Amino acid sequence: MELTDTHTHLYYLYGTPELAAQMQRCADNGVRYCLLPNVDSDSIAKVFGTAAAYPHNCYAMMGLHPCDVKADYRQELGLIEQAISKNKIYGIGEIGIDLHWDKTTLPLQQEAFCIQTGWAKDLGLPVSIHCRNAFDELFELLEEIQDGRLTGVLHCFTGNAEQAQRAIGLGLHLGIGGVVTYKNAGLDAVVAGLDLRHLVLETDAPYLAPIPYRGKKNESSYLLYIAQKVADLHGTTVDAIAAATTANAKRIFGI
Template sequence: MFAESYTLTDTHTHIYYHAGTDKLEDQMQRCFDQQINRLFLPNVDQASIAPVMSTAAAYPANCFPMLGLHPCSVKEDYKAELAHIEKALAQHKVYAIGEIGLDLYWDKSTLEIQKDAFRTQVAWAKALSLPIDIHCREAFDELFPLLEELKDEKLYGVLHCFTGTLEQAQRAIDLGFALGIGGVVTFKKAGLDAVVKEIDLQHIVLETDAPYLAPSPYRGKENESSYLYHIAEKVADLKQISIKELATITTENATRIFGI
């Protein structure tokens, strides 16, 4: 029994990987036990649309879908993938275009088609008046000029799994983006804690990116959305506020961005 009630929001989780299984039900129950009552689900490709939507249908008050083509899924057939996702956007209510972005960690050779896919999906977001949920790995130098090229009053969203410098954080904020803070903030040598200390909470949302990047004390193991509590605990400690206050502010931020 909790002494006080609040709602934590996981703004980026792939919990839908367990769609239709007992594991999904178990993980959702553990979320509810930790007062994590709102989860935003980004797909990564055409194949992941169905599990995202079935999970959102199973938990309509708690799970909110996003649709996009992940940069690591941008291959030679990316235009066909985009066409399938665009068709799905016409059939489903979604709360963001994502996750989309640039990833130069795995494959630098696809940068130009990653950029093309990104531009296409940003155009969808603007047309639908939706935020974008950005994946950026080892590509800040390429991402920021692209965002500046596309910047207008309709471009906004979340820079998911932010692990950059304070300067990069400020640049993202200046471009109209909130920072998705996840498990890396709990890693002792990552340096993200020092950055988060300097950022106003109005620019922060919380996320797990489950099943990836589990926070301490689960680092190296499979992540799940219920572990958001450990991320919230760390950020609350850095900001010297209660978890309830942190939950209130970051959930309000998520509501402002995603419209729910």
């Protein structure tokens, strides 16, 4: 069995013994591949350091997280673009729109998103998109920029069935994480009705740990619990979910 965590920040642990411990737990739980989404210029070295330490398991992405889009975002983008020019990456991310914490930066977030999706299309790379309290704003942008070249994942998808189909129609896969295991989230019913060819799995570690670890720090090895929940929803086995979602991830990210 080979599971793929398409969105994990385990590189936060780079330079600590805990990274090796978590990678071993990934191996023990069948989590073979991990995609590492960058968030800002400060995390660049950790992303590439982790990918270099585990070249057969960890794969770098570069992007500016919407919550880190500030007045100096063009300087940040310049540093990230420079890193892209010097290193092998497998996607542009984590990018997107977040209106949960600060709505005043929406125009800056929109511009940063358009710049980074432009990179993705020019480089032939997928995107990893963050969306929080901003489905309408995100879909409006995607409809403007989707020219058939934009591919990738709507990370940590927690929307309804209509929003799922809208994202799929815009050429995106849906990243399913720990929220699918939460009793009252409603995501389980949505996922049950989606074809597996549209889904990939993720943890977003160290955030949003699945049941039975909800409320604790998440880690990529817990992807097994997410896979089991999706398997239960689809009336199949974890092995089948791992095979389908890893095949999707390999096709999207070229790992």
